[in-house]
Amino acid sequence: xxxxxxxxxxxxxxxxxxxxxxxxxxxxxxxxxxxxxxxxxxxxxxxxxxxxxxxxxxxxxxxxxxxxxxxxxxxxxxxxxxxxxxxxxxxxxxxxxxxxxxxxxxxxxxxxxxxxxxxxxxxxxxxxxxxxxxxxxxxxxxxxxxxxxxxxxxxxxxxxxxxxxxxxxxxxxxxxxxxxxxxxxxxxxxxxxxxxxxxxxxxxxxxxxxxxxxxxxxxxxxxxxxxxxxxxxxxxxxxxxxxxxxxxxxxxxxxxxxxxxxxxxxxxxxxxxxxx
Numbered sequence: 001x002x003x004x005x006x007x008x009x010x011x012x013x014x015x016x017x018x019x020x021x022x023x024x025x026x027x028x029x030x031x032x033x034x035x036x037x038x039x040x041x042x043x044x045x046x047x048x049x050x051x052x053x054x055x056x057x058x059x060x061x062x063x064x065x066x067x068x069x070x071x072x073x074x075x076x077x078x079x080x081x082x083x084x085x086x087x088x089x090x091x092x093x094x095x096x097x098x099x100x101x102x103x104x105x106x107x108x109x110x111x112x113x114x115x116x117x118x119x120x121x122x123x124x125x126x127x128x129x130x131x132x133x134x135x136x137x138x139x140x141x142x143x144x145x146x147x148x149x150x151x152x153x154x155x156x157x158x159x160x161x162x163x164x165x166x167x168x169x170x171x172x173x174x175x176x177x178x179x180x181x182x183x184x185x186x187x188x189x190x191x192x193x194x195x196x197x198x199x200x201x202x203x204x205x206x207x208x209x210x211x212x213x214x215x216x217x218x219x220x221x222x223x224x225x226x227x228x229x230x231x232x233x234x235x236x237x238x239x240x241x242x243x244x245x246x247x248x249x250x251x252x253x254x255x256x257x258x259x260x261x262x263x264x265x266x267x268x269x270x271x272x273x274x275x276x
Contacts (some may be wrong), residue, residue: 005067006057015044016052027072035061100237106226107238110211119205119221120249126177126203129153130168132193134160137181140207140239144179147247151254152261158193165189166196174201183209183227183234186217194219207239 003024012020022042023030030038039046050061058064123129129148133141141157148155158168158178169192172178178197182190190206194217197204206219209227225242227234251258 003068003071005064007055009055012055015048016055018042018044019049019052023068027068031065031069031072100235103226103228103235103238104241107224107242110224110226112222112224115221115223116246116249119223119246120253122177122203122205122221123148123153123246123250124253127154127173127175129155130158130172130176130178131155132158132160132165132178132180132189134187134189136234136236137183137239140181140236140243143240144243144247147244148250150262150265151247151251151258153250161189165192169193169196172196172200172202177203177205179205180219181207181239182217183207183225183239207242
């Protein structure tokens with residue numbers, strides 16, 4: 001790759017030439033590395049790298065990464081991960097957990113509480129709950145199904161992809177509800193669910209990370225969750241918290257019935273579970 005930087009000097013030191021060669025020939029590795037990692041990899045000091053950054057006309061290491069990334073071919077999940085890690089600081093679990101707190105706060109700020117209550121009542125008033133979740137959302141679908149079944153609500157997963165979704169939808173009736181995860185865009189399967197809804201009459205709930213959703217892509221009930229900016233690595237912390245919040249709210253509405261079903265399940269496990 002030919003690298004264009006704000007100020008490419010005519011003369012550079014041996015150490016700077018080493019850094020530049022590393023960036024040109026190990027671009028992907030560089031983009032995901034901190035100053036400390038590059039320093040260790042090349043055997044040059046952190047201050048030397050910082051001087052190189054300023055020498056080529058960049059304000060800081062983060063800006064240098066952005067220049068290099070703009071001329072690189074990273075797309076999709078790799079590009080999102082890069083944007084999330086694009087910092088001159090090392091990743092720490094503390095900073096990541098603090099970021100999740102911010103995501104949860106943004107979710108709370110964007111959540112329509114009336115819509116949430118409608119979702120709770122719709123689940124309670126439905127005959128069965130069908131869940132469509134694919135790719136990264138599949139674990140959320142499993143979690144929601146598991147939680148609902150524990151409190152006695154009949155829940156099942158729809159096939160995740162392709163025309164097999166139609167085989168599952170064929171069993172959905174008017175008094176059922178379909179819950180789907182369509183965060184940044186609606187999938188082709190999601191479109192099938194919404195289109196078939198018009199013919200069957202079941203209700204729909206969608207977990208969505210978009211503030212504006214075109215009318216033709218809207219479920220009956222939209223539950224907002226914040227997962228990060230469009231080009232960032234998308235976290236599942238807020239969606240998982242919302243799934244649990246939904247189940248707890250449903251349990252509260254069920255009252256003693258939910259407690260009884262959980263208690264009965266616990267007794268069954270004690271009676272029938274093999275000795276350990």
